[in-house]
Amino acid sequence: AQSVTQLDSQVPVFEEAPVELRCNYSSSVSVYLFWYVQYPNQGLQLLLKYLSGSTLVKGINGFEAEFNKSQTSFHLRKPSVHISDTAEYFCAVIRTSGGYQKVTFGIGTKLQVIP
Protein backbone atom coordinates (compact mmCIF):
# COMPACT_ATOMS: atom_id res chain seq x y z
CA ALA A 1 0.00 0.00 0.00
CA GLN A 2 1.10 3.55 -0.55
CA SER A 3 -0.07 6.88 0.78
CA VAL A 4 0.70 10.57 0.41
CA THR A 5 0.34 13.25 3.05
CA GLN A 6 0.34 16.91 2.22
CA LEU A 7 0.62 18.51 5.59
CA ASP A 8 -0.81 21.92 4.72
CA SER A 9 -4.19 22.35 3.08
CA GLN A 10 -3.64 26.07 2.53
CA VAL A 11 -0.48 28.16 2.44
CA PRO A 12 -0.72 31.95 2.23
CA VAL A 13 2.50 33.73 1.30
CA PHE A 14 3.39 37.25 0.25
CA GLU A 15 4.54 37.92 -3.28
CA GLU A 16 8.32 37.55 -3.78
CA ALA A 17 8.64 35.55 -0.55
CA PRO A 18 9.93 31.95 -0.58
CA VAL A 19 7.56 29.04 -0.15
CA GLU A 20 7.77 25.36 0.75
CA LEU A 21 4.91 22.94 0.22
CA ARG A 22 5.36 19.76 2.18
CA CYS A 23 4.79 16.22 0.99
CA ASN A 24 5.48 12.98 2.84
CA TYR A 25 4.82 9.55 1.44
CA SER A 26 4.65 5.97 2.55
CA SER A 27 5.34 2.94 0.41
CA SER A 28 6.72 -0.55 0.87
CA VAL A 29 8.36 -0.51 -2.56
CA SER A 30 10.29 1.97 -4.65
CA VAL A 31 8.15 4.70 -6.11
CA TYR A 32 8.33 7.67 -8.41
CA LEU A 33 7.34 11.09 -7.12
CA PHE A 34 5.57 13.85 -8.98
CA TRP A 35 4.28 17.34 -8.27
CA TYR A 36 1.36 18.66 -10.29
CA VAL A 37 -0.24 22.12 -10.34
CA GLN A 38 -3.90 22.86 -10.98
CA TYR A 39 -5.09 26.33 -11.90
CA PRO A 40 -8.79 27.19 -11.44
CA ASN A 41 -11.08 25.29 -13.78
CA GLN A 42 -8.15 23.50 -15.36
CA GLY A 43 -6.68 20.02 -15.36
CA LEU A 44 -3.39 19.11 -13.75
CA GLN A 45 -0.05 20.13 -15.20
CA LEU A 46 3.22 18.43 -14.33
CA LEU A 47 5.65 20.66 -12.43
CA LEU A 48 8.44 18.18 -11.88
CA LYS A 49 9.17 14.54 -11.21
CA TYR A 50 11.71 12.37 -9.45
CA LEU A 51 12.48 9.04 -11.06
CA SER A 52 16.07 8.37 -9.97
CA GLY A 53 19.48 10.02 -9.79
CA SER A 54 20.01 13.47 -8.30
CA THR A 55 17.73 14.08 -5.36
CA LEU A 56 17.28 17.75 -6.26
CA VAL A 57 14.84 18.09 -9.10
CA LYS A 58 14.17 21.30 -10.98
CA GLY A 59 10.86 21.89 -12.69
CA ILE A 60 8.95 24.53 -14.59
CA ASN A 61 8.16 28.04 -13.38
CA GLY A 62 11.16 28.13 -11.04
CA PHE A 63 9.99 25.32 -8.77
CA GLU A 64 12.27 22.63 -7.38
CA ALA A 65 11.86 19.69 -5.04
CA GLU A 66 14.20 17.53 -3.03
CA PHE A 67 13.73 13.80 -2.56
CA ASN A 68 14.69 12.65 0.91
CA LYS A 69 14.50 8.88 1.18
CA SER A 70 15.28 8.68 4.89
CA GLN A 71 12.52 11.14 5.74
CA THR A 72 10.25 9.86 2.96
CA SER A 73 9.64 13.42 1.87
CA PHE A 74 9.44 15.30 -1.41
CA HIS A 75 8.93 18.95 -0.49
CA LEU A 76 8.32 21.55 -3.19
CA ARG A 77 10.08 24.91 -2.99
CA LYS A 78 10.28 28.20 -4.81
CA PRO A 79 12.62 31.00 -3.71
CA SER A 80 10.34 33.83 -4.81
CA VAL A 81 6.67 33.41 -5.63
CA HIS A 82 4.59 35.39 -8.06
CA ILE A 83 0.88 36.15 -8.10
CA SER A 84 0.51 33.74 -11.00
CA ASP A 85 1.65 30.87 -8.74
CA THR A 86 -1.69 31.00 -6.95
CA ALA A 87 -3.07 27.52 -7.58
CA GLU A 88 -3.53 24.13 -5.99
CA TYR A 89 -0.54 21.81 -5.85
CA PHE A 90 -0.70 18.04 -5.70
CA CYS A 91 2.00 15.61 -4.71
CA ALA A 92 1.68 12.15 -6.25
CA VAL A 93 3.33 8.80 -5.63
CA ILE A 94 3.50 6.39 -8.53
CA ARG A 95 4.32 2.71 -8.32
CA THR A 96 4.61 0.62 -11.44
CA SER A 97 3.53 -2.97 -11.58
CA GLY A 98 3.05 -5.21 -14.58
CA GLY A 99 3.40 -2.28 -16.92
CA TYR A 100 0.70 -0.12 -15.39
CA GLN A 101 0.82 2.61 -12.81
CA LYS A 102 -0.77 2.80 -9.39
CA VAL A 103 -1.07 6.51 -8.68
CA THR A 104 -1.90 8.01 -5.32
CA PHE A 105 -2.41 11.73 -5.00
CA GLY A 106 -2.19 13.87 -1.90
CA ILE A 107 -5.20 15.92 -0.86
CA GLY A 108 -3.65 19.05 -2.35
CA THR A 109 -2.25 22.32 -1.00
CA LYS A 110 -3.78 25.62 -2.01
CA LEU A 111 -1.10 28.25 -2.44
CA GLN A 112 -2.41 31.78 -2.11
CA VAL A 113 0.04 34.49 -3.08
CA ILE A 114 -0.79 37.81 -1.46
CA PRO A 115 0.17 41.00 -3.31
Next chain:
Amino acid sequence: KAGVTQTPRYLIKTRGQQVTLSCSPISGHRSVSWYQQTPGQGLQFLFEYFSETQRNKGNFPGRFSGRQFSNSRSEMNVSTLELGDSALYLCASRVTGGETEAFFGQGTRLTVV
Protein backbone atom coordinates in the same frame (compact mmCIF):
# COMPACT_ATOMS: atom_id res chain seq x y z
CA LYS B 1 -0.01 18.53 -30.98
CA ALA B 2 -3.49 18.65 -29.45
CA GLY B 3 -3.80 17.96 -25.75
CA VAL B 4 -6.21 15.70 -23.94
CA THR B 5 -9.76 16.69 -24.81
CA GLN B 6 -12.69 16.04 -22.53
CA THR B 7 -16.31 16.61 -23.47
CA PRO B 8 -18.53 18.05 -22.32
CA ARG B 9 -16.90 20.58 -20.00
CA TYR B 10 -19.98 21.04 -17.86
CA LEU B 11 -22.97 18.81 -17.25
CA ILE B 12 -26.03 18.98 -15.02
CA LYS B 13 -27.98 15.79 -14.39
CA THR B 14 -30.78 14.68 -12.12
CA ARG B 15 -30.50 11.96 -9.50
CA GLY B 16 -31.17 8.54 -10.97
CA GLN B 17 -30.09 9.46 -14.47
CA GLN B 18 -27.01 8.15 -16.17
CA VAL B 19 -24.20 10.07 -17.83
CA THR B 20 -21.42 9.38 -20.32
CA LEU B 21 -18.22 11.40 -20.39
CA SER B 22 -15.75 11.34 -23.24
CA CYS B 23 -11.98 11.64 -23.37
CA SER B 24 -9.76 11.89 -26.44
CA PRO B 25 -6.11 11.28 -25.53
CA ILE B 26 -3.07 12.87 -27.08
CA SER B 27 -2.29 11.29 -30.42
CA GLY B 28 -0.09 8.25 -29.91
CA HIS B 29 -1.03 7.80 -26.27
CA ARG B 30 -2.50 4.38 -25.58
CA SER B 31 -3.19 4.62 -21.87
CA VAL B 32 -6.16 6.55 -20.49
CA SER B 33 -6.92 6.97 -16.80
CA TRP B 34 -9.92 8.54 -15.10
CA TYR B 35 -10.05 10.39 -11.79
CA GLN B 36 -12.78 11.88 -9.66
CA GLN B 37 -11.90 15.12 -7.90
CA THR B 38 -13.98 16.46 -5.02
CA PRO B 39 -13.13 19.09 -2.37
CA GLY B 40 -13.36 16.57 0.46
CA GLN B 41 -11.67 13.53 -1.08
CA GLY B 42 -9.18 15.10 -3.44
CA LEU B 43 -8.22 13.08 -6.52
CA GLN B 44 -9.46 9.52 -6.49
CA PHE B 45 -8.38 7.02 -9.13
CA LEU B 46 -11.28 5.42 -11.01
CA PHE B 47 -9.71 3.17 -13.65
CA GLU B 48 -7.06 2.88 -16.33
CA TYR B 49 -7.44 1.52 -19.84
CA PHE B 50 -4.70 0.39 -22.17
CA SER B 51 -5.27 -1.08 -25.62
CA GLU B 52 -9.02 -1.35 -24.97
CA THR B 53 -8.51 -3.35 -21.77
CA GLN B 54 -9.12 -2.19 -18.22
CA ARG B 55 -5.81 -2.70 -16.45
CA ASN B 56 -6.44 -1.15 -13.08
CA LYS B 57 -9.46 -0.12 -11.06
CA GLY B 58 -9.99 2.04 -8.01
CA ASN B 59 -12.45 1.55 -5.16
CA PHE B 60 -15.63 2.77 -6.76
CA PRO B 61 -19.02 1.03 -7.00
CA GLY B 62 -20.07 -0.82 -10.13
CA ARG B 63 -22.18 2.17 -11.19
CA PHE B 64 -18.92 3.60 -12.52
CA SER B 65 -17.75 1.94 -15.69
CA GLY B 66 -15.64 2.76 -18.68
CA ARG B 67 -14.37 1.55 -21.96
CA GLN B 68 -11.70 2.34 -24.51
CA PHE B 69 -12.02 2.20 -28.25
CA SER B 70 -9.50 1.06 -30.84
CA ASN B 71 -8.48 4.68 -31.49
CA SER B 72 -7.66 5.01 -27.74
CA ARG B 73 -10.59 7.34 -27.07
CA SER B 74 -12.28 6.50 -23.82
CA GLU B 75 -15.70 6.94 -22.30
CA MET B 76 -16.76 6.81 -18.70
CA ASN B 77 -20.31 6.02 -17.66
CA VAL B 78 -22.03 6.58 -14.36
CA SER B 79 -25.44 5.02 -13.90
CA THR B 80 -28.12 5.81 -11.31
CA LEU B 81 -26.52 9.11 -10.41
CA GLU B 82 -26.36 10.19 -6.78
CA LEU B 83 -25.83 13.68 -5.36
CA GLY B 84 -22.42 12.55 -4.14
CA ASP B 85 -21.29 11.92 -7.71
CA SER B 86 -21.06 15.66 -8.26
CA ALA B 87 -17.39 16.24 -8.99
CA LEU B 88 -14.77 17.21 -11.52
CA TYR B 89 -13.92 14.15 -13.59
CA LEU B 90 -10.42 14.23 -15.02
CA CYS B 91 -8.98 12.12 -17.76
CA ALA B 92 -5.25 11.61 -18.23
CA SER B 93 -3.37 9.97 -21.05
CA ARG B 94 0.11 8.45 -21.23
CA VAL B 95 2.18 6.94 -23.96
CA THR B 96 2.34 3.65 -22.19
CA GLY B 97 3.00 2.18 -18.76
CA GLY B 98 5.93 2.66 -16.45
CA GLU B 99 6.97 6.02 -15.11
CA THR B 100 5.84 8.03 -18.10
CA GLU B 101 4.16 11.33 -17.39
CA ALA B 102 0.37 11.61 -17.44
CA PHE B 103 -1.14 14.52 -19.34
CA PHE B 104 -4.47 15.73 -18.01
CA GLY B 105 -7.50 17.15 -19.74
CA GLN B 106 -9.41 20.13 -18.36
CA GLY B 107 -12.06 17.90 -16.90
CA THR B 108 -15.81 17.57 -16.98
CA ARG B 109 -17.67 19.29 -14.16
CA LEU B 110 -20.66 17.09 -13.31
CA THR B 111 -23.39 18.46 -11.08
CA VAL B 112 -26.12 16.14 -9.89
CA VAL B 113 -29.30 17.83 -8.65
